[in-house]
Amino acid sequence: MDNVHDMGGMQAFGPINPEPETEEPVFHAEWESRVFAMTLLSGFLRQWTNDMARHARESQNPVTYLRNTYYENWLAGLETLWVGSGQVTPEELAKGISSGKSDIQAIDAEKALVSVKGAGGPVDPEAPVNAGLKVGDRVRVKTFHPMGHTRAPRYLRGREGVIDRIHGRHIYPDTHTVENVEDYPLYSVRFEGAELWGPDGNKRSAVYADLWEPYLEQP
Amino acid sequence: MPHDGHDHDHTEPPSDVALRVKSLESLLIDKGLVDPAAIDALVDRYAHRVGPQNGKKVVARAWTDPEFKQRLLDDAREAVGEFDFKGRPGERLVAVENTPEVHNLVVCTLCSCYPWNVLGLPPVWYKSAPYRARAVSDPRGVLGEFGTELPDEVEVRVWDSTAEMRYLVVPERPTGTEGWSAEQLEKLITRNSMIGVEQAKSPADLEGGA
The missing domain is CATH 3.90.330.10 (Nitrile hydratase alpha /Thiocyanate hydrolase gamma)
Known part of the structure; x- marks a missing residue:
C-alpha cells in the first residue's frame, strides 16, 4: 500500500535530533516494552505473518500513523491483527474483558526465548535459487500501485539500477499469508544517487535495496 | 509522573495509552493467548541481554x-x-x-x-x-x-x-x-x-x- 510509512525521500520532517547513545533507554515507558513483547508472542502463534503485521500498521490512516509514536503504531497493529484473526471480538477489545478462553495455546517463556533465537533462512537455503537475473544486470523497478502490502519503496519505482548480489530465494511479502507462502529470488540492487534524486542529489552516493524478482524488469 | 496533558512528548505518552496496553494485556492473558511470564522474559532479553x-x-x-x-x-x-x-x-x-x-x-x-x-x-x-x-x-x-x-x-x-x-x-x-x-x-x-x-x-x- 502506498502510504506514509514509505518515507524514503520525503522532506519537511525536520532535524533528526538523536538522543545521545549513552543516555537512551531501550524502552521509554513500561507500556512500550509490553507492546513489544506481546507483538512478538502473538506473532509466534502463526495467526498472521510478519508481512501481515507490517500491513496492519501501514494501512492505518496516514494522519494517525504520523501522529502516533512508534510503539503506538505497534499497539494499533496488534489490536487490528487480533480482531482480524477472529480470536478477539471488537467488544472484548473495547471492554478489555474476555468472554471466553481461546483454544490456542499461549507461548511460554522458554519457547519464546527459543523462538527469538531460532536459526533458519526464510526458505530452504539449500534449494536452488534459479535466479532469472545475474550480478551486473541492469534492471528497472516496475511501476505499480498496490493496495496490498509491498516492500518495493515508491522512491525506487521506475528507476534503474544494477544487480549487486543475489541473496537466495526469500518469501515474497506481497502475497505472504498464513496459508500462502511463495518465494522468489531476492537481489541487492545498486541505484546511483543521481538516478534517484537528480543532479542536485548527494555527490558520490548510492542506495542499495533488496528487491524480489517480480518487482524488477529489464529496461 | 508530572505531565501537563498537552505536550505530546514521545518519552512520556499520555496515560490513556498505558491503560489501553494494560487492557489489551489482561484481555490476551485472560483468553490464554499470551503468557505474562513470557512477556517478562522477552522484555528482560531485549532490555538487558541483547x-x-x-x-x-x-x-x-x-x-x-x-x-x-x-x-x-x-x-x-x-x-x-x-x-x-x-x-x-x-x-x-x-x-x-x-x-x-x-x-x-x-x-x-x-x-x-x-x-x-x-x-x-x-x-x-x-x-x-x-x-x-x-x-x-x-x-x-x-x-x-x-x-x-x-x-x-x-x-x-x-x-x-x-x-x-x-x-x-x-x-x-x-x-x-x-x-x-x-x-x-x-x-x-x-x-x-x-x-x-x-x-x-x-x-x-x-x-x-x-
Missing part, C-alpha cells in the same frame, strides 16, 4: 583477526554464529565494511528493520520519520547531523533494509590502535558506528572521556 555489546565483539574480532573478517564479509550470519548470538528466524545478516574509499550507512525507509541479534532494538531516531526519509536522499546531510563529515571523494553507500536481510557496518579501525587487544578495541566501537552514522572513536576520544 544489545550493541554483541556487535562490538564482532567488529573488534574483525579488526584483530583478518580471517574472521573475511568470513564475516562473505557470510555474516555464519560468522556471527561463532559467537552464539543467532538471529531471529528468517533474518540474514550482511556485514559491510567501511574503507578510506567507501562509507556505509543503514536505514529502513519502510519501517524499522535492524539487526537485533547484534545491535539490540533500534534507537528512537533510527525509527523516526526524519531519518527514514532523508537517509536515502541526503546521506551526507544526515551524517552531518551526527557530526560526521566525510571527504568529498568518499562514496556513501546507503543500505535500505527492504527485505529480511539485516545490515551491520564494520567501521574503520581507528589509527593509533596498533597492538590493542579486542577487549580494548571494543571501547572504541559505538552502536552508531555500526549503523554507520558515526565513525568509531579514536584513542584521543577515550582519553577525553568522549
